[in-house]
Amino acid sequence: MIKKNNRFLFIAFLLIIFLLVSFFTSTSSVIKNITFKITGSLQEKITKNGSNFFETFSAFKNTNTLKNKVKDLRIENKKLLVELSKMEEIRQENQIIRKVVDIEIKEDEKRIISAVLGKDLSGFQIIISHSKNNLKVGDPVLTPEGVLVGRIIENYGTSSKVLLLASKKSFFEVKVQNEDAPIGIISGTEDDLLMLDLIPQDKKIEVGDRVVTLPVEETIIRGIFIGEIVEVIRDDVDNFTKAYVKQDINPRYLDYLVVITE
């Protein structure tokens, strides 16, 4: 028994030494990167199959809701098409104005497509794989449609960890797109909705207003769509207005994401 205990203590000692080495050096990152490289393609396939399976399953479950939703979406799609044509006009006009005032259009941003590998322990971090090794911590991560979902917090080389906006650890300055264009701080609630806070009482915000990013840090690009305001909370005692923002993104069905890097 004593001999066996000694052997166990020796193994535990070796593990502690290894733990200390990996804590003070980058061994952990190297091992994690190698592991993700080996299992990456397999995980990618399993994640895709998993999300397809659950998507099909949930579609069967909510047939009636889906029918109504399709109807609504068709109407909304028509409205958006009209809006898009207006926007296109404005874009062309804007380009001409930029040329006139001689402002350089910034086009040095690169978009890198990454596959979702899996979820982290916390549930609000996901692991993505990418072919290029030039991503930086803080780079914004978007859905293919262009909605911001999170930012890179750890880069292992050809795979990275992304902190989702829904996490309570995620907060940064954003702008509301309306006449007043108020600036507030958006943070995760670990629920479906995001919390928009610290908006001055005198600034007007309404349900349906769009929330976009502000270039407060080097890695954040102006005007990335985050979501729409669904609820405004005004408190007479508080100097600031709060609001809930809905993203309409279901992280369950994210197979690919886009990372913007410069």
Place this chain on the structure above:
Amino acid sequence: MMNKKKLKIIKVTLIALFATALSLFLTSFLFSYLFLYSFCFVLFLISILFSLIEDPQKKDSYFLSLFLGFWIDVFSLYPIGFHILILVIITFLIKVVVKRYVQI
């Protein structure tokens, strides 16, 4: 003697495959349906149950703890070795308690 060694290698390989398959299944296939820390909880539970069920003289549960701990570490922000150490210590304590105080 040779056969015993071969059998042991096969056993450890199977345990490693089981731990890998389970971890990848939990983090990839059930990716969207995992609750907060449930991945960690499930792997801890499996390791503890296996240690309780297994004959106290056998050492297979140590290997299972080692591989499960490795996968928890890979998918967490902790350095590699942290959860391995915790799981191996838990397994050891369970074995000692079962051996001394539980009579089957």
